[in-house]
Amino acid sequence: MTDELRASFRTGRRPVRFGESFRELGLLVFIVVVCGVVQLRNPNFLTLSNLRDLFANTAILSILAVGMMMVLLTRGIDLSIGATIALSGMVSALTVQAIPTIPPVVSVLEGMIVGLAVGAAIGMLVAKFDVLPIIATLGFMNVIRGLTYLISNGAWVSSYQMSAGFQRIASGSLFGVSNLIVIAVVIYIVFGYFINHTRTGRQIYAVGSNPEAADIAGLSRRRVVWLVYAAMGTLAGLAGVLWVSKFASAQGDTAVGYELDVIAATVLGGVSISGGSGRVSGLILGSVLFGVLDNALPLVNVSPFWQEAIQGTVILAAVVINVLVKRNGQRYALRKRVI
Amino acid sequence: MAGRSIRTERPWSLRAFFLQWEWLLALIFVAINVVNSTLSPYYFSVDTFLQTPKNFLDIAFLVLPMTLVIIMGNIDISVGSTVALSAVVMAVSFSAGLPMPLAMALCLLVSTGCGFVNGILMTKFKELSSVIITLATMIIYRGIAYVILEDQASGDFPKWFSAFGWGSIGQVPLILIVFALCAILFGLLLHGTSFGRQVYGIGSNPVASRYSGIKIDSVVMIVEMLTGLMAGFTAIFLTSRMDSTRPNVAQGYELEAIAMVVLGGVSTSGGKGRMAGPLLAVFIIGFLNYGLGLVNIPSQVLLIIIGLLLILSVLVMNVRFQSRHQRSALSPSRSVSGGDRPIEKKGTRRR
Amino acid sequence: MSEFILELNHVTITFPGVRALDDVHFDLRPGEIHALMGENGAGKSTLIKVITGVYQPDSGEILFNGAPVDIRSPLDSQRIGIAAIYQHVSCYRDLSVTENIFIGHEKIGALTRRIDWKELHRRAEELLARLDADFDPRAPMGDLSVAQQQIVEIAKALSTNARILIMDEPTAPLTSRESEDLYRITEGLRDRGVSVIFISHRLEDMYRLASRLTIFRDARNVGSWKLSDISREDIITAMVGREITQLFPKRRLAIGGEILRVQGLSRRGYFKDVTFSVRKGEILAITGLVGAGRTEVCEAIYGITRAESGRIILDGEELHVANPSQAIRKGIGYLPEDRLRQGLVLDWELSKNVTYPALKKFSTAGWIRTKKENEVTRDRAERLEVKAGSVFDKASTLSGGNQQKIIVAKLLTAGMKVFILDEPTKGVDVGAKTAIFEIMSDLAERGYGIIMVSSEMPEVLGMSDRIVVMKEGRVAGILETSATTQEQILQAALSGPAAS
Structure with missing residues (x-):
């Protein structure tokens, strides 16, 4: 073919994923700066034991963020996870209370099954009956929260009613690393692999990026959508057991409003609520930043009451900066046009 | 031209009239009251209907503007935090020596300001969904409330202030009167005025609204500020009823308000629904709760019922919608290439 | 096989x-x-x-x-x-x-x-x-x-x-x-x-x-x-x-003075240095390939977007239009290209659609007067021969041609001076096309200036008085319709201005 043809399809530049990498780099720089400032004011920050605390405290949030990312990728949202955490935590705690000898692994599985059941039901509503995700999960949030109170009769399960084995799920450690961190790392490896390297994982992006096209291409959109809610539920179920084990208390109002924290961390990590874009790497950064803000502010004598306000401001700043960067990119692209 | 060819009388059919969502809600409301009266011989009295609403009306102030917000196709999850922040500002400024009426004015000013900030963010950053913006401001507003009051409670309001939550004019509780007034105003605003028309238009088709010369930004701003103002009302009544306030009040009110609006038949995809539906939903849930109390069913069961009602109502609405549009999965109106859209009816197409 | x-x-x-x-x-x-x-x-x-x-x-x-x-x-x-x-x-x-x-x-x-x-x-x-x-x-x-x-x-x-x-x-x-x-x-x-x-x-x-x-x-x-x-x-x-020739009910009218003038209008990445004018009673066609910047120019005149430089002069007064609302108030009406998305609220009754751009004129102190709204809608719809049973018909139930007429009815508020019609016959069947052309001729006769954006050569040649041909964001030529052939238009649209 001729040179003329070459002219229009050869770009000369090899575009990279400038936007996402740039944003993640920005987050990373911000985290480093925050850490640096905190370290200067309080040398106890970057110590092994404090970092261990930091990551252990971020583990549950980051596990949930993986599920939330998949849900947001399909243009959905899940408001029910706080309630699911409470239910699965309560169910496993009640079981431990009744049968103290139950092995911890069974407790974990039990919680995950409870979560899976909830997630599968929500997935059905969204994928099969086209109920808007925000409504389906809002409805389930109420139902599940109510169920949690009902099965516990409004009572708490406290630490003395839990077996030591159960409490060790969260407080124990493997080769000196907190179980929570180990579990989170395993989750990230499994789901990182699933999202980035399997067909179904990639189809989550496709479905969120362009649902109509996914239908035309014959991708089973409904199956993918169902799957993400089922996975989100399962992760929330797991998180529920970890939560109850960690705080050694199961209550009806465990994790009220936590769903919004998770969504905030996910968005902070660069996942778009309108679907299709977001990466696991960004997610990790988002969760870590959340954890750093949580952990570091008290160390530099920022009153804990400032934390929420600071967190909110950081989230707002992150999304707004993202918009401004994108706008600038568009203006740049226009300048390159001939007209 | 021989006679008129296009009618201007509103078409009216009995069937269509009774197929409205509000009738179903009204039916549920009646059913709840019938059940309640069988449960307690003292239930069915004027006093019950006048006094019960005191218990649930403070959140209902949020339902009014939330209806507008959702009809416009947005969502606002910062309202609970707005309530907390404005309540805290009111309490703290009163403790600092500001006369109570001024503190209340300040409360409304702060809450409207919160709405103003939301509105500015929504109109300046249209790329962001309202969920994200109000999620962030939700955290910030509550965060500021914590900064101001830490984990203290603030109270010691003057005696007369408790009248907002508990007082009555004659037989009728003050809160009911104020709420009725607000509800009527919002109903008129939404259904009678050109502003309300624009709210619907923006929710149905923001692009066409823009091309029709609608100033979308100002409508969004006004609705958000109204939302803030009403959150201020909630703050005043709630604080008066509890006689004190803390930074963690009204947590989760945003989702409750949204649930009631959706239960009232307002679609979260925008453009559809009426004021009457959410109002009925408020009273259904309020009286349901009261009834559960009569038979000592724990109030948590109410959560389950709300959740199920929410899911069922949306399912019913979906089914109703789909029966009219078969082949919905790949319906021609959502045609893929956008080229041919066979939604024009053959009948009207030919001459 | x-x-x-x-x-x-x-x-x-x-x-x-x-x-x-x-x-x-x-x-x-x-x-x-x-x-x-x-x-x-x-x-x-x-x-x-x-x-x-x-x-x-x-x-x-x-x-x-x-x-x-x-x-x-x-x-x-x-x-x-x-x-x-x-x-x-x-x-x-x-x-x-x-x-x-x-x-x-x-x-x-x-x-x-x-x-x-x-x-x-x-x-x-x-x-x-x-x-x-x-x-x-x-x-x-x-x-x-x-x-x-x-x-x-x-x-x-x-x-x-x-x-x-x-x-x-x-x-x-x-x-x-x-x-x-x-x-x-x-x-x-x-x-x-x-x-x-x-x-x-x-x-x-x-x-x-x-x-x-x-x-x-x-x-x-x-x-x-x-x-x-x-x-x-x-x-x-x-x-x-x-036969295609029967389609165009073009009337030869006395054309009045200049009503709208666009001078050196530019917007980076979309169009550059666009200059043309419309006179009273004139139908000015803007044509060119899709993507030549025709719609973008019109949207800049109507205030959907803003031009970065250049001037728009309406009836001798320079316009600084920041949004469509101001454009409408000054007397510019726009029929957008995508009527389902941009033109109509499909869920709405005809009457609500028709009064939407001029709600103020149909309300007293913010209160909508539905009776007036319905009657005006009926009058306009009947004048445009819309086939509909009632002003309460949903816009989505009408055929493409009738929908287009409803959008025209939206524009007919008092005080208008110029109408911009962007692909007015797109997706409309042949009978309705003729009706729309009929309406355009009527409007021209009543002294409005009309800009018609179109890709269809026959209707450009059949309906317009002058033709602006655009290519890659610039005006490639302005031609008198009576002395122009399809080939000349294509020539300009494909190869650009002969002079520069």
Whole structure:
């Protein structure tokens, strides 16, 4: 073919994923700066034991963020996870209370099954009956929260009613690393692999990026959508057991409003609520930043009451900066046009 | 031209009239009251209907503007935090020596300001969904409330202030009167005025609204500020009823308000629904709760019922919608290439 | 081996209230480029969706290589070897080029189920090289130009070893040079034995590329011809079903003074240095290829976007319009190109739609006076001969032509001076077209200035007094209609200003 043809399809530049990498780099720089400032004011920050605390405290949030990312990728949202955490935590705690000898692994599985059941039901509503995700999960949030109170009769399960084995799920450690961190790392490896390297994982992006096209291409959109809610539920179920084990208390109002924290961390990590874009790497950064803000502010004598306000401001700043960067990119692209 | 060819009388059919969502809600409301009266011989009295609403009306102030917000196709999850922040500002400024009426004015000013900030963010950053913006401001507003009051409670309001939550004019509780007034105003605003028309238009088709010369930004701003103002009302009544306030009040009110609006038949995809539906939903849930109390069913069961009602109502609405549009999965109106859209009816197409 | 690789017989498909395909026959030979033409709504796209398995026909049969096949889903059609390239829909902007090519049939490890990215990127690079494109297959699709995205779509079709390739208006968003490149690639595919179904509205595409042509009208197959056997006039006649010349009720009117003047209007990336004027009672056509910046100029006049430099002078007064609301107040009305999305609130009654741009005029102290609203709507609708039963009919229930009339009714508020009509006859059937032209002539007669944006040569020549031809964001020429031929317009639209 001729040179003329070459002219229009050869770009000369090899575009990279400038936007996402740039944003993640920005987050990373911000985290480093925050850490640096905190370290200067309080040398106890970057110590092994404090970092261990930091990551252990971020583990549950980051596990949930993986599920939330998949849900947001399909243009959905899940408001029910706080309630699911409470239910699965309560169910496993009640079981431990009744049968103290139950092995911890069974407790974990039990919680995950409870979560899976909830997630599968929500997935059905969204994928099969086209109920808007925000409504389906809002409805389930109420139902599940109510169920949690009902099965516990409004009572708490406290630490003395839990077996030591159960409490060790969260407080124990493997080769000196907190179980929570180990579990989170395993989750990230499994789901990182699933999202980035399997067909179904990639189809989550496709479905969120362009649902109509996914239908035309014959991708089973409904199956993918169902799957993400089922996975989100399962992760929330797991998180529920970890939560109850960690705080050694199961209550009806465990994790009220936590769903919004998770969504905030996910968005902070660069996942778009309108679907299709977001990466696991960004997610990790988002969760870590959340954890750093949580952990570091008290160390530099920022009153804990400032934390929420600071967190909110950081989230707002992150999304707004993202918009401004994108706008600038568009203006740049226009300048390159001939007209 | 021989006679008129296009009618201007509103078409009216009995069937269509009774197929409205509000009738179903009204039916549920009646059913709840019938059940309640069988449960307690003292239930069915004027006093019950006048006094019960005191218990649930403070959140209902949020339902009014939330209806507008959702009809416009947005969502606002910062309202609970707005309530907390404005309540805290009111309490703290009163403790600092500001006369109570001024503190209340300040409360409304702060809450409207919160709405103003939301509105500015929504109109300046249209790329962001309202969920994200109000999620962030939700955290910030509550965060500021914590900064101001830490984990203290603030109270010691003057005696007369408790009248907002508990007082009555004659037989009728003050809160009911104020709420009725607000509800009527919002109903008129939404259904009678050109502003309300624009709210619907923006929710149905923001692009066409823009091309029709609608100033979308100002409508969004006004609705958000109204939302803030009403959150201020909630703050005043709630604080008066509890006689004190803390930074963690009204947590989760945003989702409750949204649930009631959706239960009232307002679609979260925008453009559809009426004021009457959410109002009925408020009273259904309020009286349901009261009834559960009569038979000592724990109030948590109410959560389950709300959740199920929410899911069922949306399912019913979906089914109703789909029966009219078969082949919905790949319906021609959502045609893929956008080229041919066979939604024009053959009948009207030919001459 | 049959004579046809694909054959459809007696295919009928009905949607609620509409027969979208009516007893349709269609055949495709191996290794041919077969053009498909017809007005919007004639049934082309539905046919494509039947072939690709998006819709299932109510009756009729599909033969592939002479043997009946049952295509129940898009996957089925892919498996047979049918690939389709739609205009915009099928690309995933957030995914990489490689993923766009291979999605759903990525090569995966047998045991690990792991996608073999290295291998896929290599194969993507190979496919792109075959199409002589060199961009990085790892780039996100959203970063590519429209032309590049189409190359990716073609690569996708190649990757499935498609034997039939369907291209739905592929040249519409392309510049002329990009189109020419696309032609060559398409020919290359044909030479490798791929059969191509090519949908287009451009006659140039047809003659340049296709060997056979099938025309659709009103959900039926009107006939198939060899391109060498049919003239342009015959094609148009077959498409519209009657002689084209009767269409235009153009009245010769006394044209008044200048009402709107656009001077050196520029907006970076969209248009540059655009200058023209409209006079009272004049119909000024703006034409050019899609993407030449016509709509963008009009939107800048109407305040949807803002021009960066240049002046707009309305009735001797310089305008600084920041939004459509101000434009309407100054007397500029705009009928947008996409009437379903931009023109109407489809869920709404006619009366609400009609009064929407001028709510103030229908309300007292903010309170809408519905009686006045309904009566004015009825009067305007009757004057425009809208076929509707009641002012409470939903806008979505009207036909395209009547919807367009309702949008015109929206514009008819008092105090208007200039109307901008962007593709007013797009997707409207022939009878309604005449009616819309009739309305345009009426408006001109009442002294309004009218700007009509159109891609349809016949209506540009038939209705306008002067023609502004745009090319790549600039005015390529302003022609007096009475002294202009179609060839001159095309000349200007394709090759730009003769002088500069």
